[in-house]
Amino acid sequence: MSARSRGTVGLVRTDRRTGALLRARGATVRVDGTTLLDGVDLDVLAGEVLVVVGPNGAGKSTLLSVLAGDRAPDAGTVTFDGAPLATVRPAELARHRGVLLQENRVSFPFRVVDVVRMGRAPWRGTDAEDRDEDVVARALDDADVTRLAARRYPTLSGGEKSRATFARVLAQEPRLLLLDEPTAALDVKHQERVLARAREHARAGGAVVVVLHDLALAAAWADRVLVLAGGRVAADGAPAAVLTTDLLTAVYDHPVDVLPHPVTGALLVLPRHAAGTVGAPADPTAPTAPSLAEDLA
Known part of the structure; x- marks a missing residue:
């Protein structure tokens, strides 16, 4: 992976009152009488990789959608840079947080390089637009899809599509990365590469929230681990303090x-x-x- 330095455009401030870039308090989501998230408190801090783990149905993807501003909680609050997340204009939010979903579909046969260029859309009409081609080239390299740049997205394998979409999110140059199962379709080499890039992003002053099912990867790459169970926070802390035999055996019922x-x-x-x-x-x-x-x- 390239070791050259990366400039960051349009950084937002962290909330001076809490030290958090993003803050959730009592976040609750209910759907058809079922509680998917139940009073979740969470601070997302610049400079760290926060890994969210938990069994199926624990509320991981729901939490990520709330943190992204794609779903408003039914109760509780979410603030971004100290302001209610719902009040941040979509165009501004798109410059500061990038979201990688579990499923990424492209309806038309765009080339990979064009998919990655879509990540630059939030910067259209700004001075940052002058850097588009350099940023796209770097993102292609970081995600190891440069050799696929001319390929049509629908012709890629599942892992290649995942990497191309990761490159699009990197091209967006957000300070906050929200990644939902970014390693699920990847081989060992690319799992390590994606998470190493996420760690590099955090060390450069960004923040990363990544949902993982692989507990071994969580232990290896997390600065902090949030364990969800039944929509509630079962634990939140350093990997060595949270990833214990007793807790994980109880949470996963195995x-x-x-x-x-x-x-x-x-x-x-x-x-x-x-x-x-x-x-x-x-x-x-x-x-x-x-x-x-x-x-x-």
Whole structure:
């Protein structure tokens, strides 16, 4: 990945009262009598990668849509730079926060480079427009899709589409990145590349909120982890404090081992697999398989 410095256009201030770029208090969302988010409090801070994890239906994507301003909470408040998020003009908001959704559809057979250029739309008519081609080229490089620039978007694989859309979000040059499962369709190399770019964005003074299902990636890349369960915050803190065997086992209703890597000491978060052949019933007379944590103890 290119190590050259990246300029940031149109930075917004953090809320001087809280130190937060984005702040949610008591955010609640209800749909058809079902509570999807229940009183969520959250500060999104510049300079950090905040990873949101939780089981299916925990409210992760709903929270991201509330933080993006795409869905107004039914109760509670969300402020951006100290102002109610709902009062920020769409054009201004588009310059300051970029959103990568789980599903990205393009109806027409645009070339990849044209899809990435769409990320520059919020800057049309401003001085930043003069930098469009340089920004687009850098975004293509960062997402490793330069060689795909002339390809038609519908012809790409799922992982290639994900990377092209990530490049579009980077071309937007927002201070706040909101990424929903950006690594789901990616191979190992590109998972690492995308999250490394997110970390670089935070170190340059931006803020990143990323939803991940992969707990190992969360442990490796998060500065802070928010665990959601049933629409509520189950934990919020440093990975080592939040990603614990007891908490994750309870939240996911499945045994999870959390242990130090035997070489690096970094956190390893691994689901405990049932013994025996996949699809075969367990043998009640067989000895219980030790956990990975016990094996490495």
